[in-house]
Amino acid sequence: MSEQVTYDVAIVGGSLAGCAAALFFSRHGLKVALIEREPQTSTYKKVCTHLIQSSATPTLQRLGLSGPIEAAGGVRQVLEISTPWGWIRDPKEPTDRPAYGYNLRREKLDPLVRTAAADAAGVEFIQGHSVRELILENGQAVGVKTFSRFSTGRAIRARLVVAADGRNSTVAQLSGAKETSLPNGRFTYSAYYADIPMPKASSSQIYFLNPDWASVLRTDDGLVMLGAMPTNDQLSKWKGNVEEEFLKYFDSIPDAPSPRAGRRVSPFLGMLKMPMINRPPVHAGIAFIGDAAFAADPLWGVGCGFAFQTAEWLFDSVQPAFEGKTDMARALKAYAHQHKKRLGGHSFVMKEFLPGRPYNAFESLMNSAGARDPACASHIVAFGSRNSSLLQFMAPGAIARALWVNARHAMGR
Numbered sequence: 001m002s003e004q005v006t007y008d009v010a011i012v013g014g015s016l017a018g019c020a021a022a023l024f025f026s027r028h029g030l031k032v033a034l035i036e037r038e039p040q041t042s043t044y045k046k047v048c049t050h051l052i053q054s055s056a057t058p059t060l061q062r063l064g065l066s067g068p069i070e071a072a073g074g075v076r077q078v079l080e081i082s083t084p085w086g087w088i089r090d091p092k093e094p095t096d097r098p099a100y101g102y103n104l105r106r107e108k109l110d111p112l113v114r115t116a117a118a119d120a121a122g123v124e125f126i127q128g129h130s131v132r133e134l135i136l137e138n139g140q141a142v143g144v145k146t147f148s149r150f151s152t153g154r155a156i157r158a159r160l161v162v163a164a165d166g167r168n169s170t171v172a173q174l175s176g177a178k179e180t181s182l183p184n185g186r187f188t189y190s191a192y193y194a195d196i197p198m199p200k201a202s203s204s205q206i207y208f209l210n211p212d213w214a215s216v217l218r219t220d221d222g223l224v225m226l227g228a229m230p231t232n233d234q235l236s237k238w239k240g241n242v243e244e245e246f247l248k249y250f251d252s253i254p255d256a257p258s259p260r261a262g263r264r265v266s267p268f269l270g271m272l273k274m275p276m277i278n279r280p281p282v283h284a285g286i287a288f289i290g291d292a293a294f295a296a297d298p299l300w301g302v303g304c305g306f307a308f309q310t311a312e313w314l315f316d317s318v319q320p321a322f323e324g325k326t327d328m329a330r331a332l333k334a335y336a337h338q339h340k341k342r343l344g345g346h347s348f349v350m351k352e353f354l355p356g357r358p359y360n361a362f363e364s365l366m367n368s369a370g371a372r373d374p375a376c377a378s379h380i381v382a383f384g385s386r387n388s389s390l391l392q393f394m395a396p397g398a399i400a401r402a403l404w405v406n407a408r409h410a411m412g413r
Contacts, residue, residue: 049304203219
């Protein structure tokens with residue numbers, strides 16, 4: 001093991017969350033070790049919806065990444081939701097929240113963000129290194145020890161250790177962080193297609209098929225990602241012939257583009273086990289961000305956006321500690337509070353829908369009203385794009401309007 005090196009921040013994981021955190025810290029004059037086990041900058045996550053919800057757009061703008069994303073072909077996306085009662089669409093461009101998010105394939109997005117972080121002043125990008133041990137003092141992490149097949153391992157000390165190493169976080173295992181893992185009642189297959197005629201201008205169309213799910217995501221280079229998420233009781237027939245079942249699946253969806261009209265240009269990307277994983281945002285002095293803290297059900301398309309946003313919440317929470325205005329323990333408590341406040345309600349909703357069940361009575365009420373009334377539609381899109389909280393979504397006024405809209409509909413008005 002080589003001589004120890006000290007940094008302000010040691011970030012384990014060089015994907016979206018870790019690189020976003022590195023950019024935030026470096027731009028405020030801090031010395032950052034960004035540790036990534038993969039040796040190639042071009043590495044990217046293979047199975048992902050790559051949907052960046054509009055709630056993350058202000059974060060991308062703050063990081064200076066929205067321009068490069070668009071230059072790389074990123075498509076501005078507006079969320080549209082198909083339900084058994086019809087389409088839920090924002091009636092006009094919203095003024096109270098970001099108007100759009102992005103779609104950009106991970107094979108472009110990941111290297112773009114990683115290169116930006118690696119080139120940032122004060123960041124040492126340590127590629128091809130995996131963490132094998134935490135450096136602890138009084139039960140709190142003050143650094144990590146790494147190993148590499150290509151060079152000597154390193155001992156890296158830091159005022160703050162950040163775990164950004166994904167849903168299978170090694171740092172979580174080493175630290176003994178408590179983990180809650182819930183099984184998913186659905187599985188997924190997706191593929192990229194060229195020459196798919198899009199019937200609507202929106203670039204993100206989500207189909208709640210009650211209880212199945214599907215997506216049509218327009219992305220860079222004129223490609224469209226089609227995704228299917230059936231319930232687990234259908235898995236055996238899908239395993240027999242994925243392409244045949246995939247085509248039949250989309251044939252059965254009203255208003256959905258047909259994959260038969262285009263050309264499949266990628267293999268089918270499958271994920272058969274997709275547990276939802278929750279860990280504490282702070283444990284043993286370590287801050288967990290992105291999927292390392294909360295790996296959501298992929299059905300909701302929130303992973304990329306939450307990766308960027310949790311990095312921002314962490315930075316904003318701990319910056320006062322680096323400026324000497326508070327201590328790090330108190331700053332990390334502020335981050336944990338922010339994480340729970342922003343994501344706790346969304347996590348609850350996702351957990352409730354995870355088993356693969358049909359809509360419950362409340363979901364039926366809100367979604368049917370959203371398909372019938374512009375104000376209800378805007379309310380649902382705000383929550384679905386993660387721009388409002390569960391408490392805002394369940395506000396008495398919103399429920400009362402949904403009841404009124406459906407009552408009028410029942411009376412034929």
